[in-house]
Amino acid sequence: MPKCDFCRRETAVKKCKIIDDMGTRYRNLCNDCITKLGAQSHIDILDETEEETAARAAIIGDVKLTTSPSFEGYRIVDYKGIIFDETLTGIGIRTVAKSLGDMFASLTGEQMHAITDRINELETELIDRMRKKAVAQGANAIISIDFERTIPGGNAVMVSASGTAVVIEKITEEQ
Ligand SMILES: [Zn+2]
Structure with missing residues (x-):
């Protein structure tokens, strides 16, 4: 073996x-x-094999997501714990702002668009990593997902995501 x-x-x-x-x-x-x-x-x-790769991607892609603490039509049968991930991106400008709102107030529309696009990209990447973590913990869904965007230095934005990995089960009519 x-x-x-x-x-x-x-x-x-x-x-x-x-x-x-x-x-x-x-x-x-x-x-x-x-x-x-x-x-x-x-x-x-x-x-x-290609079939195995597709099956693995499907399991990760099937992880259901919500910002609320439950899913309509499903019951939570197990809690697998809190999952967290964060990532940092340079924003190409210097800022003294402490929050994203303050920073955006001092930017041109074009700068704002570029940074918003980058943040959206990062959040998509984070969700992908969160899905993998959830599968690694034996979960098939993530509840209470929360994103946070902070400005840790003068020229970067930190995006973090947290949520609770759970196992959910569809509630059938008979039950
Ligand atoms: Zn092993």
């Missing part, structure tokens, strides 16, 4: 290319570790 290079379990493994802050490396990983590591790192599975 092959062994997973990460958890050392003897189980089925896949050849993976892992890319993150630590660089690029090749490891044989089990399915659990692929999901777990995939929350923080970019993983290309080298010997995965």
Whole structure:
């Protein structure tokens, strides 16, 4: 039986290319570790079939999202914990503003558009990473999603997202 290079379990493994802050490396990983590591790192599975890649993407894409504490028509059957992610972007200008609103007041429409577009991009990336984290924790939905935008320095915007990973189940008519 092959062994997973990460958890050392003897189980089925896949050849993976892992890319993150630590660089690029090749490891044989089990399915659990692929999901777990995939929350923080970019993983290309080298010997995965197209069908398997599509199935994995579908599971992540199917994670339901809401800013409210529940979903209409669904019940929460398990709480998997709070998930959080943040990212920073340079905004190409110097500002003394402490909030986004104050900063926008001093900008031209064009500058404002460029920064708003960048923030929207970052929020989409964050949501994608949050979905992966939720799947890594065995959840199929994220509730109470909250975005925060702050200006930590004079020329950057920090976007953070938090939410609670949960397992939801559709409420059927009979119940
Ligand atoms: Zn493993």
